[in-house]
Amino acid sequence: MQEIHVDIKDLVFGYKKGEPVLDNLNMSIPKGSIYGFLGKNGAGKTTTIRNMLGLLEPNAGSIHLDGKAISRHAHPLLSKVGSLIENPSLYEHLSGIDNLRIVCAYYAISSQIIPSILDKVGLGYAGRLKAKKYSTGMKQRLGLAMALIHDPELLILDEPIRGLDPAGIKEIRQLILDINAQGTTIILSSHILSEIERLVTHLGVIENGCLKYEGTYQSLLQQIDASTRLLIRTADPKSLLQYLGNDKEAHIDGSYVSIPFTSDPDTARLIQEIYKGGYDLYEVRKDKNELENIFLGITNQNSQ
Amino acid sequence: MINVLKVEWLKIKSTPFLILLFVSACMVPFTILLPVYFDSYNMVDLNRDPWSLHYSGVFAIFSVFIITPLIILMTTTCDYVDHHARADKFRYCTPISRREFYYGKALFLLLMIMVTFAILPLMTALSGYVVDLFVPEYEYSYYTPRLSSRYAVLKQVFIASLGILGIQYFLSSYFNHFIIPLGIGILGSIISFILAALNSPISLWIPYDYPLIVADLKMFKNDQNEAMIGELLTKVEVYSLLVFIVFSFLGWMVVRSRNISD
Numbered sequence: 417m418q419e420i421h422v423d424i425k426d427l428v429f430g431y432k433k434g435e436p437v438l439d440n441l442n443m444s445i446p447k448g449s450i451y452g453f454l455g456k457n458g459a460g461k462t463t464t465i466r467n468m469l470g471l472l473e474p475n476a477g478s479i480h481l482d483g484k485a486i487s488r489h490a491h492p493l494l495s496k497v498g499s500l501i502e503n504p505s506l507y508e509h510l511s512g513i514d515n516l517r518i519v520c521a522y523y524a525i526s527s528q529i530i531p532s533i534l535d536k537v538g539l540g541y542a543g544r545l546k547a548k549k550y551s552t553g554m555k556q557r558l559g560l561a562m563a564l565i566h567d568p569e570l571l572i573l574d575e576p577i578r579g580l581d582p583a584g585i586k587e588i589r590q591l592i593l594d595i596n597a598q599g600t601t602i603i604l605s606s607h608i609l610s611e612i613e614r615l616v617t618h619l620g621v622i623e624n625g626c627l628k629y630e631g632t633y634q635s636l637l638q639q640i641d642a643s644t645r646l647l648i649r650t651a652d653p654k655s656l657l658q659y660l661g662n663d664k665e666a667h668i669d670g671s672y673v674s675i676p677f678t679s680d681p682d683t684a685r686l687i688q689e690i691y692k693g694g695y696d697l698y699e700v701r702k703d704k705n706e707l708e709n710i711f712l713g714i715t716n717q718n719s720q
Numbered sequence: 721m722i723n724v725l726k727v728e729w730l731k732i733k734s735t736p737f738l739i740l741l742f743v744s745a746c747m748v749p750f751t752i753l754l755p756v757y758f759d760s761y762n763m764v765d766l767n768r769d770p771w772s773l774h775y776s777g778v779f780a781i782f783s784v785f786i787i788t789p790l791i792i793l794m795t796t797t798c799d800y801v802d803h804h805a806r807a808d809k810f811r812y813c814t815p816i817s818r819r820e821f822y823y824g825k826a827l828f829l830l831l832m833i834m835v836t837f838a839i840l841p842l843m844t845a846l847s848g849y850v851v852d853l854f855v856p857e858y859e860y861s862y863y864t865p866r867l868s869s870r871y872a873v874l875k876q877v878f879i880a881s882l883g884i885l886g887i888q889y890f891l892s893s894y895f896n897h898f899i900i901p902l903g904i905g906i907l908g909s910i911i912s913f914i915l916a917a918l919n920s921p922i923s924l925w926i927p928y929d930y931p932l933i934v935a936d937l938k939m940f941k942n943d944q945n946e947a948m949i950g951e952l953l954t955k956v957e958v959y960s961l962l963v964f965i966v967f968s969f970l971g972w973m974v975v976r977s978r979n980i981s982d
Contacts (some may be wrong), residue, residue, distance in 0.1 A: 469813040471980035495815035505810035518730050521723045522814040675755045
């Protein structure tokens with residue numbers, strides 16, 4: 417069984433009494449995973465992360481990091497956590513190097529590491545520039561450097577590629593994969609699935625403060641395969657539907673007959689069967705349910 | 721705690737903080753050069769030690785006009801840097817506790833104000849020697865400035881100023897804002913100035929008045945400031961220390977229980 421790095425049980429939190437933002441939230445984040453934490457804007461992602469980091473005090477429930485309650489062991493546990501929540505906390509009147517010097521002092525580490533960490537996030541050329549002169553993407557990179565400088569075991573990134581250009585996104589994605597390859601558990605929060613789907617090993621989908629889905633990315637892909645349908649276009653779809661019979665879970669979808677996809681050999685047999693039935697086949701194609709649709713499906717289930 | 725002090729020092733770089741400190745400590749001593757230059761023969765009695773009048777003039781102006789705004793501006797500037805950076809959401813996720821951050825910054829402010837008080841008599845002595853270059857008849861260089869006795873006087877003003885520091889630090893922590901604590905501080909100092917000018921007994925309840933009371937200015941009668949604990953502390957100094965302790969603690973209670981949501 418995979419070791420759990422972050423374990424959240426029955427977490428309840430509200431900014432106002434009687435209006436919970438998080439409602440009995442349960443999450444298990446495996447050690448060494450890249451956990452995609454998805455949800456629409458306002459679903460409770462950032463609130464969950466702030467609870468994890470001890471910035472907000474839960475009304476009920478527990479949060480354990482490495483098996484220890486964050487409420488009791490906050491400071492030793494936080495020394496192993498790096499975070500970037502929304503926009504980075506930068507002292508804009510100071511240079512990138514000075515901002516990192518401050519972080520080095522927080523973690524009591526030598527500031528000799530600063531040039532290498534700046535190179536790592538692609539800011540080696542801009543360390544002496546004042547942070548107020550940085551572009552949004554550069555600020556995001558500096559925030560990432562601040563989160564990484566003490567070599568954390570758990571890295572929590574809330575919308576980490578916000579403001580980055582496509583080349584920057586590619587670099588940061590690679591950086592995240594490299595960090596994870598060294599054994600760091602990474603939590604990536606986002607409201608856009610496509611931003612993180614290429615990175616994650618596990619996914620959690622939050623909606624209205626409750627976790628609606630949690631599992632491996634692989635199991636989600638299997639769900640996608642299970643929901644894939646075969647679309648068959650002929651001159652007379654109604655007649656084809658009768659010919660195929662009800663056992664195929666077939667239905668009319670516009671000018672197509674839609675049936676569940678099982679396998680490629682089954683598809684070949686089906687095509688032969690239809691051909692033998694005397695039907696003219698205009699088009700046969702797979703209608704794969706995209707990850708984004710699954711995500712929307714999960715979140716919409718709750719909204720309805 | 722050392723790390724917090726180091727961080728505070730790094731943070732105030734490129735802010736008006738250090739300029740405020742040095743301008744406050746240097747401005748008054750060197751401003752006194754102007755009246756001396758323009759009205760030299762009426763400023764100081766000849767054939768007498770000129771330092772007492774020089775120092776009391778500088779300390780009076782410093783206590784009445786400088787120290788309160790200085791503490792207000794230093795405190796709000798120091799806190800504003802963190803508010804502007806939305807630093808809490810990052811620094812409170814580090815191994816340093818909120819308590820260390822809170823009291824570390826309070827200690828840093830205290831040290832910076834002490835530095836201002838330490839520089840002031842030195843700058844005053846320097847300004848005296850500069851006067852001596854223009855008006856050697858005053859014999860500044862013949863007499864010694866007797867710095868230790870000047871520091872003893874200034875120590876009283878420093879302790880009496882701590883109440884203001886406590887209140888302003890609490891306000892900055894509570895409002896998490898720049899303008900509101902600044903506004904309240906300015907209002908407090910205006911009220912204190914009026915009350916002190918009227919020699920009102922209510923002054924004892926207004927901590928912004930304490931530096932004015934202990935400054936022992938001739939323009940204010942000073943019967944409220946009787947010695948209280950032996951010869952060590954006056955009544956006003958004790959009040960100021962109490963205000964400092966109480967408000968610092970209240971500020972800590974605010975910071976400790978605050979949810980960081982922005």
